[in-house]
Amino acid sequence: MARLHYRLIVVLLFGLGISAFLLAGCALLRPASPADPLAVYRPGLRPGETVAAELLAAMPRYSITVKVDPLANAYTGTLEVSIPITGAAAWRDLYFRLYPNLPQFGGGLEVRGVRVNDLIVNYGYEADATALHLSLLRPLPLGQEAHVWMNFIGRTQQRKEGAYTIFGANEGIWSLTNFYPILAGRREDGWALDVASPLGDVGFHDAALYRVEVTTPADQIVAATGVTVTAEQAWDGWITRRYVHGPAREFTLIMSPRFQVMSGDAYGTQVRSYFLPEDAEAGRAALYYAIAAVQIYSDQFGAYPYREMAVVEAPLTFRGMEFPGLNLIGSQVYNKYRQDLENLVVHEVAHQWWYNQVGSDQTRTPWLDEGLAEWTMYAYYLARYGYFAAERLREQRWQVPVRYAVQTGADRPIGLPVKAYGRDDYERTIYAKGALFFATLRDEIGEEAFRALLRSYLTRYRWRIATPADFQALASEVSGRDLDRMFKRWLEGKAE
Numbered sequence: 001m002a003r004l005h006y007r008l009i010v011v012l013l014f015g016l017g018i019s020a021f022l023l024a025g026c027a028l029l030r031p032a033s034p035a036d037p038l039a040v041y042r043p044g045l046r047p048g049e050t051v052a053a054e055l056l057a058a059m060p061r062y063s064i065t066v067k068v069d070p071l072a073n074a075y076t077g078t079l080e081v082s083i084p085i086t087g088a089a090a091w092r093d094l095y096f097r098l099y100p101n102l103p104q105f106g107g108g109l110e111v112r113g114v115r116v117n118d119l120i121v122n123y124g125y126e127a128d129a130t131a132l133h134l135s136l137l138r139p140l141p142l143g144q145e146a147h148v149w150m151n152f153i154g155r156t157q158q159r160k161e162g163a164y165t166i167f168g169a170n171e172g173i174w175s176l177t178n179f180y181p182i183l184a185g186r187r188e189d190g191w192a193l194d195v196a197s198p199l200g201d202v203g204f205h206d207a208a209l210y211r212v213e214v215t216t217p218a219d220q221i222v223a224a225t226g227v228t229v230t231a232e233q234a235w236d237g238w239i240t241r242r243y244v245h246g247p248a249r250e251f252t253l254i255m256s257p258r259f260q261v262m263s264g265d266a267y268g269t270q271v272r273s274y275f276l277p278e279d280a281e282a283g284r285a286a287l288y289y290a291i292a293a294v295q296i297y298s299d300q301f302g303a304y305p306y307r308e309m310a311v312v313e314a315p316l317t318f319r320g321m322e323f324p325g326l327n328l329i330g331s332q333v334y335n336k337y338r339q340d341l342e343n344l345v346v347h348e349v350a351h352q353w354w355y356n357q358v359g360s361d362q363t364r365t366p367w368l369d370e371g372l373a374e375w376t377m378y379a380y381y382l383a384r385y386g387y388f389a390a391e392r393l394r395e396q397r398w399q400v401p402v403r404y405a406v407q408t409g410a411d412r413p414i415g416l417p418v419k420a421y422g423r424d425d426y427e428r429t430i431y432a433k434g435a436l437f438f439a440t441l442r443d444e445i446g447e448e449a450f451r452a453l454l455r456s457y458l459t460r461y462r463w464r465i466a467t468p469a470d471f472q473a474l475a476s477e478v479s480g481r482d483l484d485r486m487f488k489r490w491l492e493g494k495a496e
């Protein structure tokens, strides 16, 4: 509203003398054909994709330029981001996260020359250098936008062979996940500045819009979140690609000169599989699992939002990691643990719904993110292989470890933050017991209500951050049941 009003005044003051301004103003004022605020990002979006105007107006808009040099294990870039100031009060400070400084990333990210609304500001590193605090001279008023500009310099490492490598070089693949300064997530009680445990995800972020220009050596095959809109030679032996991406929670790059690529279609989305040549058979299988998952989840929960999705072999041992439109799968699952490939792929693809479209606080309430993504495998198995296969998954993957925990007195509630768990009980509690929670809820309210619940969860909280209380309220609303005792028992461990 405020924006339109401002444009109107500009048109009234200057429009008469400047016809271009007048035309732009008229276009804005004509409700029948409003300018498409997503126009720049349409190449990455499913045709007809819509986002509510008030959500779009609140999204940060990033513009990043980065030159990456895998041989030097280094990259440099510039970040510009426009941040709508939303919420209940003016913002007194701004925080960005610098995840490459996490010990589990084993890299480094530094910033230089930070400006906010064209004024140079002081800044300092906090939270073990994983957060950048910008000191503002005066608060940023609600309803306005802050324009932040900074340079950044990153470095990566060649990691030990066989080491889990979420960031840096290993196995001839170079991962640049969370490589740039990203606006920190915000909670009711302030900025989310947790130093992430290596057991869980790095943090959570508001959905945002991205334009990214990436220059790499020409021999690199690059997989990225978002779609490539142009690619041209930068100088001899180097290529510049421009990407658009979003709404999405982050932007990520992964590359290798050895990647081979196969692609297929899932309801109009081009799905690509990137793999090393020696793992071609598994790379082809990963593509087919991903296509089937996109189709099943689209049918059951709601559409996948983008024109492209990638599944990429990555130096993540036997683990996977989700990014918007980009699913990284550990290389050991392409050979040594090939029997886990389908499970890993369809779990990560489930995060394209639960994490990217519907966000949640992955640090404080990991069960809502991981438990639901894990349960979604049940929906995949049920649709693709039938009831007995789905029940076998439930029994073998979730029930067996949880039963063992109960028998040995190690059973724990699912509703705790990542930091409350240890290596021995995090996955069992958050993934296995978390998935069983959703399976039990489905038994309790019936398949029809449960399906309606997940569809409404997507519609209502798409591109937002949902809380456990939001999910519980929606479950009660859809089923007409008071589920308080059940939620308390599973989340807090309180007996009925």
Ligand SMILES: [Zn+2]
Pocket: 347, 348, 351, 370, 373
């Ligand atoms: Zn997951």
